[in-house]
Amino acid sequence: MPDIVVCVKQTVDVYQLKPHPETLEPVFSQAQSKISDFDLNALEEALRIREKGGGRVSVVSAGPSINQLLIRETLAMGADEAHIISHPLLSTYDGRVTATVLSKLVEKAGRWDLILCGEASLDNSDYQTGPRLAEIFGVPHLAYVTKLEISDGRLKAWKSMEDGLHVASCSMPAVVTVGLEINTPRLPSLLMIRAATKKPIHEYRLSDLGLTEEELNPSVTLRELKALKVERRRVKLEGKPEELAEKLADILVREALAR
């Protein structure tokens, strides 16, 4: 009966982001926030483990202003409880700050055997949270996991890497990070939505977590965020279809070689 903590991040839905035509900065006001994709895979995996072997699934989340509705949705998917902190200073953060705050929330969640995280977040793609949490708690970390099994209190993980498939195993407690391939997150069913309204969302202040504002100072700061400007070349080919095909093939080959 492993007790599992799942870290979920609220990010801006980057698929809705468009760059400002002049400054090229992303226009955040047009995009909605959502739970980072991989984190939903992590939650789904936790729920599947619980369905097989029991245990408790807690969700933790930290951010500048956590939208309770999104957390409630993770409870509607099936998590048992949530532990969250909203603090304005968390609008600027780095991997260290995130992992520090999350580790404190994990402690609030109580006893745990497994921490599941998305391998990276939709917005920042830093790939740091999972490994840093493993470091903080001094436990093993399995990354890029595409299939996970638990037997006799040990984890067995299939990791798809560029050079092939790795199968690794470790004892618990441990941290596992997953990507989109591992599963398809479920939609909340009606009865789960109903049940979610009665599940607890524990909200903390910084002092509740034993943290100070100084500890939220990131060591890495974001200076600038701009979209790449993609200029179309607007090359127009003319001629008969056969000639056009030739010309087009030439260009494509030349471009490919130039890369």
Next chain:
Amino acid sequence: MYTQAQTEEHMMIRKAVRELASKYPPEYWRMKDERREYPEEFIRELMREGWMGVNIPAEYGGAGYKITEASIVLEELSATSGGLSASGAAHASFFNVTILTKYGNEECKKYLPKIAKGELRFQALAITEQSAGFDTPRISTLAVKRGGEYVINGRKVFISRVKHSDLMLLVARTTPYSEVKRRTDGITLFLVDLRKANDSITVREIPNNVRRMVDTNELIIENLVVPENHVIGEVGKGFYHLLEVVNAERIEIAAECIGLGRYVISRAVEYAKNRVVFDRPIGMNQAIAHPLAEAYMRLEAADLMRYKAAHLYDSGLPCGAEANMAKYLAAEACYYACDRAVQTLGGYGLSVETDIERFWRESRLYILAPISQEMILNYLSHNILGLPKSY
């Protein structure tokens, strides 16, 4: 006071329904419409995910929500490319269960958990008869008691979803019209298990073009035997019990019209922004823009009445006038929105590939059914304004 503020639950319900419906692309609905085929796969998924239990009490395995939430589910279903067919293929269960919950005996209530779980369908409601039309007390389908059961004979017309339902709420007379003191007396409600009806109900489809995916039928009922314990509510008082169902139905249909109306306007607006004729987007012409603005406004107003009616219904308060007004206003606004969307899309508005013509066809139904606009005005004139009764 009622409130239109959305709770977290409402927002989660909306999102979950939208995500479920988004698995069914426009091509699916177009194909079903073309083939006059019930959206079986879609309904199965709704049932499997427990959505039929939205307003069934928790003690019977449902989610225990009320008409407000049932109407939200239907509103979201119709605000998709499935339009009023998506919602109309599913909606009867939501209003039928209200009466089972309120007036059903323990025997009848045994069906509720199976409906909630999606194992049984309660999608048919049989009121209308050819000789009665909207004058329901004039129905002549007769149920005669014989020992511990009723034997029923008669004909019904325009009864929807019979081919895709396991259970049917049947409205029949237990005392003939000529023998009652009050014309609304002597009517009784029966829960009919269609799986056991065998040859005693002949079903003949009456094809139409306003809801081609959903079957609407003539029923010839010959010596249908229904056990006495399948009477819902009091014998002879069915007409009054039925208000529970028809008020819920009107509120739900109002919500469906609002869902589709808003969806269609968003489609028209998108098109009007991008379609350039005479060197300007057509949406720059007020002749195109203003009707869309007006349709939007009418839908918003109808929505207020819908929430007011739903709030009254859910609080157990009288809501006949509000449910009727909500249906009237929403049906009108939706039909207008669809009509203006056709006009906005021009030739494409009438092309099958944009789906707008289907929405427009479908929206026509609710100007007439389940209660016509004329009958609603009759009701308001007499019951609310106190004018002499005309019907």
